[in-house]
Amino acid sequence: MRSKWLAPACIMALLAFGAAVYSQLPDQVPSHWNIYGQVDGTVGRATAVLLLPAFATVIWLILLTVPRIDPWRAAYASFAGTYQLIINAVVLFLALVHITTIGAALGWPIGVPQAIGAGAGLLFMVLGNQMGRLKPNWFAGIRTPWTLSDPENWRRTHRFGGKVFFVAGLLIAASSLLLPSAISYFVIMGGVLGAAALSVGYSYIFWRQHSGM
Numbered sequence: 001m002r003s004k005w006l007a008p009a010c011i012m013a014l015l016a017f018g019a020a021v022y023s024q025l026p027d028q029v030p031s032h033w034n035i036y037g038q039v040d041g042t043v044g045r046a047t048a049v050l051l052l053p054a055f056a057t058v059i060w061l062i063l064l065t066v067p068r069i070d071p072w073r074a075a076y077a078s079f080a081g082t083y084q085l086i087i088n089a090v091v092l093f094l095a096l097v098h099i100t101t102i103g104a105a106l107g108w109p110i111g112v113p114q115a116i117g118a119g120a121g122l123l124f125m126v127l128g129n130q131m132g133r134l135k136p137n138w139f140a141g142i143r144t145p146w147t148l149s150d151p152e153n154w155r156r157t158h159r160f161g162g163k164v165f166f167v168a169g170l171l172i173a174a175s176s177l178l179l180p181s182a183i184s185y186f187v188i189m190g191g192v193l194g195a196a197a198l199s200v201g202y203s204y205i206f207w208r209q210h211s212g213m
Contacts, residue, residue, distance in 0.1 A: 004084055007060050007091040011053055014098050018049035029105040037113045037181035052098035056091050063087045066139045075135045082133040089126045093119050117176025117184055124169025131162035142199045146207035153206050161199035168195040
């Protein structure tokens, strides 16, 4: 999972998959589903085949560039394996989105909102599991004024945030697979926003408690 070749290999596989099934796709391919799991947006098949692989490529290149432009770039050496795992997890999630949407257009028996929601939950669980290994930097992790100004705040916040993100991911995945789309949508939004808010709030509370204010 930490291999630096996994993400580009995955992108190339997506392009090959798109080329293989291109002629089988309808002229308009479903691209968006509403909270009830109904298709409410389509794109042309060329766009459907190329858009997500292109987006995944851009994200991959940005994430590769980040350590080189971060003023604290030396810190990345201490969590290089974790950072690579995060890159791979993000690209694999985008691959899941691409394959499920194309598969649905091909008539595969896939519940796209359920599959993507479960994938998002799994991504959150991976991020949560790895969050405690991140060291202070300007781009990856829970970056608040309080975590960036205090290494101990960073460490404690990421240990707490990792647990919160993991639990949120578990709830997101379970709700996506077990609950109606209209309900799981709000669980997903609540999980994402709640995990972020709790993590930021924890860093502030920790700062208040240890700053003498």
